[in-house]
Amino acid sequence: MTENAADKANTQAMTVVVTGASGRAGSRVARAASAAGLTVREASRARGFDWEDPTTWAETLRDADAAYLMYPSDIGAPAAAEGIDALAREAVGLGVRRLVLLSARGEDQALPAEEALRSSGAHWTVVRAAWFAQNLSEGPLVEGMVHGELVFPAGEVTEPFIDVRDIADVVTAVLTSGDGYAGRTLELTGPRLLSWREAVAEISAATGSTITYTPVPTRAYGEALAGFGVPPEEVELLVDVFETLMDGRNAHVTDGVREVLGRAPRDFTDFAREAAAAGAWKG
Numbered sequence: 001m002t003e004n005a006a007d008k009a010n011t012q013a014m015t016v017v018v019t020g021a022s023g024r025a026g027s028r029v030a031r032a033a034s035a036a037g038l039t040v041r042e043a044s045r046a047r048g049f050d051w052e053d054p055t056t057w058a059e060t061l062r063d064a065d066a067a068y069l070m071y072p073s074d075i076g077a078p079a080a081a082e083g084i085d086a087l088a089r090e091a092v093g094l095g096v097r098r099l100v101l102l103s104a105r106g107e108d109q110a111l112p113a114e115e116a117l118r119s120s121g122a123h124w125t126v127v128r129a130a131w132f133a134q135n136l137s138e139g140p141l142v143e144g145m146v147h148g149e150l151v152f153p154a155g156e157v158t159e160p161f162i163d164v165r166d167i168a169d170v171v172t173a174v175l176t177s178g179d180g181y182a183g184r185t186l187e188l189t190g191p192r193l194l195s196w197r198e199a200v201a202e203i204s205a206a207t208g209s210t211i212t213y214t215p216v217p218t219r220a221y222g223e224a225l226a227g228f229g230v231p232p233e234e235v236e237l238l239v240d241v242f243e244t245l246m247d248g249r250n251a252h253v254t255d256g257v258r259e260v261l262g263r264a265p266r267d268f269t270d271f272a273r274e275a276a277a278a279g280a281w282k283g
């Protein structure tokens, strides 16, 4: 067997657990890993895996080779470090040695969860991602945009939005690289900085309809979320995280995507055009 054929056979024999497989990033990880020949075991509550119920973990992890871990709803949540610690140790104990954790760039609140992974005994890789472009096309921010306005506490700060498909491609490359990225913390961003105002203007141009951006103070945004029934502890976390992330610390690009994939990250304009064509902001 040639070396390439052997690599391919090894990859095809590999089973990867994908948590958050029904979500923005996990669904793309599942797709990309499957396209690369891995056997994907999707993990979400509908499939019997619950982060809040450790008795559901072993069933999902048993006989797998690797896992992509995301923690809902935010890697900076107070319970995340304990959850990652317990699950990663259980995974290692079951022989699932290669673990890739989705973390958030610049988010101090995420550091304990990253540390929990590093000390688990796994062959770990942390993928710290910038803000997802798809936050603007999937999830709670879309409704306002469908009605012509994004209200958000990002001021005029700039951010290198990343297309989640690039995260998925990087995670897949990490999973299929042997231990090539073990012990590494990769920072992934899109190719250029945009303010939220500029990002919304790009979407507006792609849809052909007017969508405006209205910056609001973080605390007022939190109060509005509470008014919509978001639980107080979640509001506190979001306010805390937004205040951290919107202070300009993330206003620079990295070459993480190019380092792993050997190509530039997808551009926001292409994301906006494709999502508009798919009807993301049609209501």
Ligand SMILES: NC(=O)c1ccc[n+]([C@@H]2O[C@H](COP(=O)([O-])OP(=O)(O)OC[C@H]3O[C@@H](n4cnc5c(N)ncnc54)[C@H](OP(=O)(O)O)[C@@H]3O)[C@@H](O)[C@H]2O)c1
Residues within 6 Å of the ligand: 019, 020, 021, 022, 023, 024, 025, 026, 043, 044, 045, 046, 049, 050, 051, 052, 070, 071, 072, 073, 074, 075, 076, 102, 103, 104, 105, 128, 129, 130, 131, 132, 135
């Ligand atoms: N959004 C960003 O810009 C950004 C940037 C960097 C990092 N991150 C990190 O990315 C993660 C979120 O990823 P995402 O946006 O891809 O997810 P998402 O679209 O918000 O989807 C959430 C996923 O979590 C699953 N889930 C929720 N509660 C669960 C539970 N108790 N047990 C098992 N699964 C559960 C959901 O599945 P079911 O509901 O089907 O069970 C769903 O698949 C967070 O940790 C966040 O900190 C986000």
